[in-house]
Amino acid sequence: MKLKVLCYQDFDLTTFGIAKNLQEKHNCDLFSIIDLSGKPKKFFQEQSIVKYIKKWFYHDDLFQNKKPDLEYLRYIEKNYKIDIWKIAYNDRIFFKYNDFYKFHPDEILSIIEQSCKLFESILDEINPDFILLPVTNSGRMHIFYEMCKAKDIKVLMLVGTRFRNLFLFSENMEILDYSDELSSSNTSRTIEELQNYLKGHDSFKEVAEYSEEILKSKLQFFKAAINYFLFSKNTNIKTHYTHFGRTKPRVFFNYIGAMIKKNYRINFMNKNLSKKLDDEPFIFFPMITEPERSLLIAAPFHTNQFELIVHIVKSLPIGYKLYVKDHPTMYTRDWRPVSFYKQIMELPNVKLLHPSTNPNDILKKCSLVITAGGTTGLEAAFYEKPTITFTDTIYAKLKSVFVLKNIEDLPSAIRSQLTKKIDFDDLNSFVNLIDKNTFEFHFAEMIVDQHHIFFYGGFLQDVEIETSKMDAFLQKYQLEFDLLGLECVKKIEQHQKHKN
Numbered sequence: 001m002k003l004k005v006l007c008y009q010d011f012d013l014t015t016f017g018i019a020k021n022l023q024e025k026h027n028c029d030l031f032s033i034i035d036l037s038g039k040p041k042k043f044f045q046e047q048s049i050v051k052y053i054k055k056w057f058y059h060d061d062l063f064q065n066k067k068p069d070l071e072y073l074r075y076i077e078k079n080y081k082i083d084i085w086k087i088a089y090n091d092r093i094f095f096k097y098n099d100f101y102k103f104h105p106d107e108i109l110s111i112i113e114q115s116c117k118l119f120e121s122i123l124d125e126i127n128p129d130f131i132l133l134p135v136t137n138s139g140r141m142h143i144f145y146e147m148c149k150a151k152d153i154k155v156l157m158l159v160g161t162r163f164r165n166l167f168l169f170s171e172n173m174e175i176l177d178y179s180d181e182l183s184s185s186n187t188s189r190t191i192e193e194l195q196n197y198l199k200g201h202d203s204f205k206e207v208a209e210y211s212e213e214i215l216k217s218k219l220q221f222f223k224a225a226i227n228y229f230l231f232s233k234n235t236n237i238k239t240h241y242t243h244f245g246r247t248k249p250r251v252f253f254n255y256i257g258a259m260i261k262k263n264y265r266i267n268f269m270n271k272n273l274s275k276k277l278d279d280e281p282f283i284f285f286p287m288i289t290e291p292e293r294s295l296l297i298a299a300p301f302h303t304n305q306f307e308l309i310v311h312i313v314k315s316l317p318i319g320y321k322l323y324v325k326d327h328p329t330m331y332t333r334d335w336r337p338v339s340f341y342k343q344i345m346e347l348p349n350v351k352l353l354h355p356s357t358n359p360n361d362i363l364k365k366c367s368l369v370i371t372a373g374g375t376t377g378l379e380a381a382f383y384e385k386p387t388i389t390f391t392d393t394i395y396a397k398l399k400s401v402f403v404l405k406n407i408e409d410l411p412s413a414i415r416s417q418l419t420k421k422i423d424f425d426d427l428n429s430f431v432n433l434i435d436k437n438t439f440e441f442h443f444a445e446m447i448v449d450q451h452h453i454f455f456y457g458g459f460l461q462d463v464e465i466e467t468s469k470m471d472a473f474l475q476k477y478q479l480e481f482d483l484l485g486l487e488c489v490k491k492i493e494q495h496q497k498h499k500n
Contacts, residue, residue, distance in 0.1 A: 002027055002028055002029045003027070003028040003029070003129045003130065003492065004028065004029050004031065004126055004127070004128045004129050004130075005019075005022060005028045005029070005030055005031070005128060005129065005130045005131075005132055005156075006031045006032070006033065006122070006123075006126065006128040006130070006131050006132070007019045007030060007031065007032045007033070007052075007131075007132040007133075008032075008033050008035065008131065008132065008133045008134065008141065008144065009032050009033065009034050009035065009036070009044065010035045010036065010134055010137075010138075010141070011036065011040070011455075011461055012134045012447070012450070013450050013454070013470075013473070014134070014158065014443070014446060014447075014450075014484070015132060015133075015134055016049075016050060016470075017473075017474055017477060017480075017481040017484070018132060018158075018481060018484045018485055018488055019032070019050045019052075019132065020049055020050050020474060020481065021481045021482060021484065021485030021488075022132075022485055022488065022489075023050055023051065025482075025485055026485065026489050029053050030050060030051070030052050030053060031052055031053050031054050031055065031122075031126055031128065032044075032050075032052045032054075032055040032056070033055070033056050033058055033119075033122065033144075034055055034056065034057045034058060035058040035059070035140070035141070036057075037059075037236050037240055037242070037243065037461065037462040038235055038236050038239065038240070038462060039232075039462045039463050039464045039465075040454075040461070040462070040463065040464065040465050041057060042464055042465075043464065043465035043466075043467070043470070044057075045057075047467065047470070049467075049470065049471075049474070053126075054126070056118065056122055058115075058118070058140075059239060059240045059241075061114065061118045062111060062114050062115070062118075062241060066110045066113075066114065067106060067110065068106055068109035068110040068112075068113050069113055070109070072113055072116075072117070073109060073112065073113055073116075076113075076116050079150065080146055080147050080150040081146070081150060082143060082146050082147070082150075084109075084112055084143075086300050087139045087142055087143060087297075087300075088108050088109075088112060088139055089300075090139070090296040090297065090300050090303060091138065091139035091140075091296070092138070092291040092296065093138070093139075093241070093242050094108050094139070096291075097291045098245075099254055100244065100245030100246045100250055100251075100254070101244040101245030101246075103241075103244075107241075111140075111241055112139075112140075112143065115140050115143060115144075116143065116147070119143070119144050119147050120147070123147065123148070123151060123153065128153055129153070129154070130153070130154050130155070130156050130492060130495070131145075131148045131153055131154070131155045131156065132156045132488070133145060133148075133155050133156065133157050134157070134158070135157060135158070135159060135173065135293065136157075136293065136297060137293045137297075142297055145157075149171070154171065154492075154495045155171045156169050156488055156491055156492070157169065157170055157171065157172075157173070158441075158443075158484065159172075159173050160443065161394060161434050161438055162203065162375045162378045162393075162394060162395060163198075163201035163203070163434060163438075164200075164201040164202055164203050165201060165440050165441060165442055165443070165444075166201060166434060166435075166438040166439070166440060166441075167438060167439060167440075167441045167443060168437060168438045168439065168487070168491075169487055169488055169490075169491035170491075173298065173394075174298070174392055174393050174394045174396075175394065176394070176433070176437065177491070177494065177495075178494065178498065179433075182433060182436070182437050184429065184432045184433045184436050184437075185432045185435065185436055186432070187428065187431075187432050187435075188425075188428055189428055189431070191382075191384065191424065194382050194424070194427060194428070194431065195382050195383070197382075197431060198379060198382040202360075203375045203379070213448040213451075213452075213457075214332060214448060214451055214457065214458040215331075215332055215457065215458045215459060216457065217452075217457040220452070220456045220457030220458075220459055221456070221457070221459050223456055224456035224457075224459035224460035225459075227456070227460060227463065228248070228251075228460055228462075229248055229252070232248075232462065234246070234247070234248055236462060258334045259334075261334060261335075261337075262334040262335060264338065265334070265335040265336070265337070265338055265341075266335065268338045268341065269335070269341070269354060269355065270354075272341075272345070273341075273352055273353060273354040273355075274351075274353065274354060275353065275354045275356065275357045277323075277353075277357075277361065277362060277365050278351075280321055281319055281320050281321070281367055282320060282321040282322065282323045282351070282365070282366055282367065283312070283316065283320055283321070283322050283323070283366060283367055283368045283369075283370060283414070284322075284323050284324075284325075284362050284363070284366040284368070284369050284370070284376070285308070285309060285312055285322060285323070285324050285325075285369075285370050285371065286324075286325050286327065286359060286369070286371055286374050286376040287305050287324065287325065287326045287327055288305065288327060288371075288372050288373070288374050289327040289329045289330055289332075289333065290303075290305070290330070290333065290336075291333070294372075294373055294374065295372060295373070298373050298391055298393075299372045299373050299390055299391040302372045302373075302390045302391065305372065306340065306343060306344065308372060308390070309322070309324055309344060309347065309350065310347065311407055311410060312370055312410065312414075313347055313348070313349055313350055314411075315410040315411040315414050316349065316414065317414065317415055317418070320367065321349050321350070321351060322349060322350045322351070323350075323351050323353055323362065323366065324344055324350060324351070324352050324353065325352070325353040325354075325355060325357055325359070325362070326341075326352075326355040327355065327374075328355050328356065330355065331355075332458075359376055359379065360379070360383070363376070363379060363380055363382075363383040363385055364383055366380075366385060367385065367418055368380075368385060368386055368387070368388065368414065368417055368418055369385055369386070369387045369388070370387070370388045370389075370414075371387065371388075371389050371390070372389070372390045372391065373389050373390065373391040373392075373393050377389050377393065377395060377401060378393070378394075378395040378398075380400075381395070381398055381400050381401070381422055381427050382427070384421075384422045385400075385422075386400045386401070386402070386417040386418070386420040386422070387400060387401045387402070387417070388401075388402050388403075388404055388410075388413055388414065388417055389401060389402070389403050389404065390403075390404055391403070395430065397430065398426060398427065398430055399420075399423045399426045400420055400421075400422050400423065400426070400427075402416070402417055402420075439483060439487055441480065441483065441484065442480075446477060446480065449473070449476075449477075450473070453469055453472075453473055454469060454473075
């Protein structure tokens, strides 16, 4: 009997390439939820590359201004153990990060209600064995993910490990499936060898390269602007709640305003923020890009990073200073307001570093890292520094990492962690576990290429996808999709083994 795999297709076309490979080389029936805006939707309506048994277009089933059914939403919360407002409040469309439209609470609940009804009807109709799902970057995707888990439908999610280019398929972002049974190796590395391993999988380098490639081409920008302002009918503002309020004049003036603010912020940082690390004891707090999944979904109660900075500086032992640095990918978000940076700079006993400061240089000199869940918390161990995180992470199993559950315990946690020594056997075991159970995949490179091939260098996503371009893209990355398909099937077999 064929396995049924339901694919959730958003703007990450990696999912489509994996689906094509599963269709060609593995025995399964494919279905799909298409969560895209109007123009790319046309390709998925007409394409015959992947022959889905049935497909649903997410936005086709949503209706504006429908009064929410609160009883149904209570049922969703109870049956699927989903905290709806926790997810909705941190969604990048519904609240803080939307410059174009202010949603009424009833609108939000109505959209979530209709989303849940659609997801329930699909899951009940086809009863899939597996869900092929990108990393959940939106509230609606995360609700779907939680519903699948509650129904005990296994999720196949391509996730990174915090080490550059090392990936695996997993049900969870921060947990290795069946970790107690995974094999490992007995490789014992010295501290120098461990640091060389980290340099070979340096996430900061990946971030820097990504930032250099996305939203940088002036030619692509002008092509995107011509396509959008001259040739787009902009019908999404009526049919896709993610586009509500995005009229062409508002988009134009918002972009001009954003560019002015961005340049002003860059000039302010270049003039006022230092890369110099003083010769003094300090604790390091690296901020997380915002909006970003690692903050909004993974650390939903720690999204106010200024508040976290204040909590940390209140908790410092005498003789220590707090160093803070923004994430370099905030470039793609036009940086934070200057007023935010000034707030940090005005705090006593706090130093705000320039975002371009290499975190590895900071890790060599700091005494402790405190993070809302960022990768720096893992990298700290390779420089013999302990970490405090505000949420569970894949590296939280390290003995040098403490997960803070109660903010009132922060002062004592800092003092305790400052005395913590790195157990290199423990760190070697973690590295060996990751090394043995992952595969090398240059995901960032593929995403950058997707932006350049299909989406004008990241400037415009509502574009028609040409079949010839898709064929060329799939051909170019055929070996990568063969690898992803193989690894996906390995994960399917692992789940089937445990089910039986």
